[in-house]
Amino acid sequence: MSPYTHADDNGYFGRYGGAHLPPHLEAPIAEVAAAYEEARNDPEFIAEYRRLLTDYVGRPSPLFLAQRLTDHLGGAKIYLKREDLNHTGAHKINHCLGEGLLAKRMGKTKLIAETGAGQHGVALATAAALLGLECEIHMGAIDVEKQHMNVVRMEMLGATVVSVETGGRCLKDAVDSAFGTYAQNYENVFFGIGSVVGPHPYPSMVRDFQSVVGEEAREQIMAKEGRLPDVIMACVGGGSNALGLFSGFLEDEDVRIVGVEPAGEGLDTERHAATMSKGADGTLHGMATLLLQDDAGEPSPVHSIASGLDYPGVGPQHAYLKEAGRVEYVSVTDAETLDAFSMLCRLEGIIPALESSHAVAQAIKVAPTMSPDEVIIVNLSGRGDKDVDYIAEVMKGR
Numbered sequence: 001m002s003p004y005t006h007a008d009d010n011g012y013f014g015r016y017g018g019a020h021l022p023p024h025l026e027a028p029i030a031e032v033a034a035a036y037e038e039a040r041n042d043p044e045f046i047a048e049y050r051r052l053l054t055d056y057v058g059r060p061s062p063l064f065l066a067q068r069l070t071d072h073l074g075g076a077k078i079y080l081k082r083e084d085l086n087h088t089g090a091h092k093i094n095h096c097l098g099e100g101l102l103a104k105r106m107g108k109t110k111l112i113a114e115t116g117a118g119q120h121g122v123a124l125a126t127a128a129a130l131l132g133l134e135c136e137i138h139m140g141a142i143d144v145e146k147q148h149m150n151v152v153r154m155e156m157l158g159a160t161v162v163s164v165e166t167g168g169r170c171l172k173d174a175v176d177s178a179f180g181t182y183a184q185n186y187e188n189v190f191f192g193i194g195s196v197v198g199p200h201p202y203p204s205m206v207r208d209f210q211s212v213v214g215e216e217a218r219e220q221i222m223a224k225e226g227r228l229p230d231v232i233m234a235c236v237g238g239g240s241n242a243l244g245l246f247s248g249f250l251e252d253e254d255v256r257i258v259g260v261e262p263a264g265e266g267l268d269t270e271r272h273a274a275t276m277s278k279g280a281d282g283t284l285h286g287m288a289t290l291l292l293q294d295d296a297g298e299p300s301p302v303h304s305i306a307s308g309l310d311y312p313g314v315g316p317q318h319a320y321l322k323e324a325g326r327v328e329y330v331s332v333t334d335a336e337t338l339d340a341f342s343m344l345c346r347l348e349g350i351i352p353a354l355e356s357s358h359a360v361a362q363a364i365k366v367a368p369t370m371s372p373d374e375v376i377i378v379n380l381s382g383r384g385d386k387d388v389d390y391i392a393e394v395m396k397g398r
């Protein structure tokens with residue numbers, strides 16, 4: 001197995017990862033690790049997961065040559081991996097279905113999770129409805145107010161949304177609240193993490209569930225171009241859509257791999273979430289990883305125009321891939337992201353999520369420096385319906 005992909009038995013990628021847990025959560029998370037180890041080797045489990053990806057999510061998602069964008073930039077061919085066309089509009093459904101199936105296999109009756117902007121909560125509530133599981137989503141009170149539509153969607157899907165009134169009433173408080181409830185009820189409850197983060201086995205498990213993205217993209221580019229791409233790129237929040245795509249190409253040393261982080265209002269300001277560029281070793285949410293933190297090791301407040309990217313940590317496999325030199329991490333600003341968003345709307349008729357627009361922005365930067373016979377694949381992780389009201393406001397102010 002690849003050194004880039006394989007965590008050791010304790011869930012470490014190099015010095016990153018592991019399961020840094022309070023004693024009362026060690027047993028429940030170890031139970032998840034054991035169950036996943038069994039499930040991933042069970043052909044029936046994998047077949048059921050694949051069936052849902054095909055019949056429910058609508059996979060494979062197309063690999064689309066963005067011809068007008070390519071012509072406009074005058075350089076490398078840009079292909080978009082269309083995760084925005086999935087049921088529920090983003091890549092998150094891929095791992096939420098996997099987690100839901102594992103929960104059922106373990107005999108759990110309920111999924112629990114935290115959510116920030118609500119995207120993970122909606123995808124998990126969707127999986128819960130499909131699989132006949134209860135669902136409880138913890139969300140900071142401030143986010144409940146800001147992301148009203150997602151609260152409505154989760155409730156329509158039958159989930160209970162718990163508004164968290166403690167602390168700063170944001171994502172961090174929602175995490176604490178959800179884990180607290182989980183610790184009291186883990187006999188019946190499965191914790192559904194929303195990215196390649198958290199304690200082992202979650203970073204490896206969520207990565208495995210997302211790896212279908214890279215597997216498909218590899219086959220699709222071989223069919224269309226008869227060769228591998230020169231560069232692949234994806235935005236990095238926690239890092240799940242990125243690792244999904246990257247997993248298909250990590251062994252191909254000639255393929256350049258680029259992760260794109262949010263530089264927000266600039267790396268020289270306090271208002272960014274560029275963990276890979278500016279972070280240092282630390283521990284957060286059960287994992288050793290790179291972290292934006294203050295002198296006391298507390299996670300820093302972070303900012304991105306894309307709410308799905310404003311996370312002060314990053315999945316441990318990314319921290320390792322950076323150190324190993326296999327993946328380059330760059331950042332683009334809010335302003336560059338908005339320009340990329342508009343360009344994709346106007347030239348291709350695709351309204352992308354603001355998260356995904358970060359990856360598009362990086363492609364816009366580098367494509368003109370490459371030759372027309374070179375190929376870029378961009379992971380278009382989600383659609384922008386959720387962002388249009390906000391962007392309309394921002395554009396008015398510009």
Ligand SMILES: *Cc1c(COP(=O)(O)O)cnc(C)c1O
Pocket residue numbers: 090091092119120194195196235236237238239240241242308309353355356381382383
């Ligand atoms: C949540 C989200 C992201 C960020 O999460 P990753 O785990 O880094 O992929 C990116 N794009 C979209 C559309 C999202 O909803």
